[in-house]
Amino acid sequence: MVMSTAWQVVEYPDGEVLGEQFALTEMELPDVADGHVLVRNTWTSVDPGLRLRLRPSAPSGYFAAFPLRRPMDGILTVGVIEQSRAEGFPVGSCVWHSYGWRSHAVVDPGKAAMNGLASLRVLDLKRAPAQAYLGPLGGMGLTAYAGLHVIDALDGAGTLWVSAAAGAVGSLVCQIAKFSGLRVVASAGTDEKVAWLRNDIGVDAAFNWRAGPLEESLRAVAPEGLDFYFDNVGGTHLEAALEAMNNNGRVSLCGSISDYEREAVGPRNLFLATSKNLTLRGFRGSAHAPLLDIMQERLAPWLADGRLAYRESIYEGLESAPAALADMMAGRTVGKTMIRI
Known part of the structure; x- marks a missing residue:
């Protein structure tokens, strides 16, 4: 049995994001079935678009609102595969997927996530460090x-x-x-x-x-x-x-x-x-996921040789996620905001 610590929305904010609108919960994950993997998350993203989903209904055509008292899906996240029953996704691989704001997730590589952008994908750590795939290469x-x-x-x-x-x-x-x-x-x-x-x-x-x-x-x-x-x-x-x-x-x-x-x-x-x-x-x-590989080919060399300036606002620990979102919305962060889990 594997447990995952995960954030849930318990109340939609009316105005500013506050910590009491979220609850950190424990949930039991299902066994890893054929074709699935278990990922231990190491970095999770904090983006302005999350605020649009903290409403009873998100804007038409956008990602759906976060349901109350359920784990928050559709957040790009980086982690390491700890168990694998899926070909092409070996244990120890660094991957990204869409089950963010939580410590662990069971992921189906065949399931398209976030219009295909956040489907399970093995990351090349020779090209850039893991967290860069939440920023310039993500x-x-x-x-x-x-x-x-x-x-x-x-x-x-x-x-x-x-x-x-x-x-x-x-x-x-x-x-x-x-x-x-x-x-x-x-x-x-x-x-x-x-x-x-x-x-x-x-x-x-x-x-x-x-x-x-x-x-x-x-x-x-x-x-x-x-x-x-x-x-x-x-x-x-x-x-x-x-x-x-x-x-x-x-x-x-x-x-x-x-x-x-x-x-x-x-x-x-x-x-x-x-x-x-x-x-x-x-x-x-x-909506432009087909441009992802082209973008990475263009930006990765700039990032590697230092031509691409890149700053991160890193918050430590999963428990800091709501505060990170509040700070970003208030303009208190610079560059890419993310959580090191």
Whole structure:
């Protein structure tokens, strides 16, 4: 008999994420059947999108809301196989799968998870350390790469603004775009994050969006206007981007974190998408799983030789997961947020 420690949602947050909305429980796992493996999880992801699932119903078309008082599935996680009855998945292999925020999981390699992105997969630790597969070589890297891909910004010229640029996705977007030849301007919510974006990420310009009127700050770093915008924030940020976009500009709609814990705001100037002939392209990284191998082939050498700057906000122990999510939503983390179990 194998026991797993797992987080459950006991109450949907109304506003900010708090620890009492979760419960850490013990559950007995089933025996490992033919074709299945037992994984001891070592790292588990913390992502803004989890907040969308902490509701009675998630947005239409998105991953389902977390059911109350049941283990939280659909969270990318890295671990080590301890028992295996599945060909091609030997004991001791490092893998990823979708049964996160728990200590152990029995996984069926034949079951597609998260649109195929998080199906059981053996990871190449010669290419990168295990936790990198939760960041630049995993879902975060795929989201960054796919978001630029869908607006044809990977091979071209122009100016790109990235909001929430010090986050796991935003910081990768900035660097992929720079390596692709774009001029990149970035915004974040603290001076420390802005300094990191300038000095380590290497963006062309960066600003603290809290330090002054957003449209004025954006105009100061992009007086010629924007050709592309990668939106992680929504609300007033998207509104400012629409104002600054050049004719025929393209917007990648990745996230709307400003709306995740409060009532949605704006944009009030959406007609600019019509008058400026703009393209607003919503996307989800997991919907572009066929790009995963291409993304890894492109980013892995940059990561290995140090060209790709990458920061992690690591929380120790499974018990820290709700606090990590709360800190990330409040903007207190930098780069990829994850739990070392």
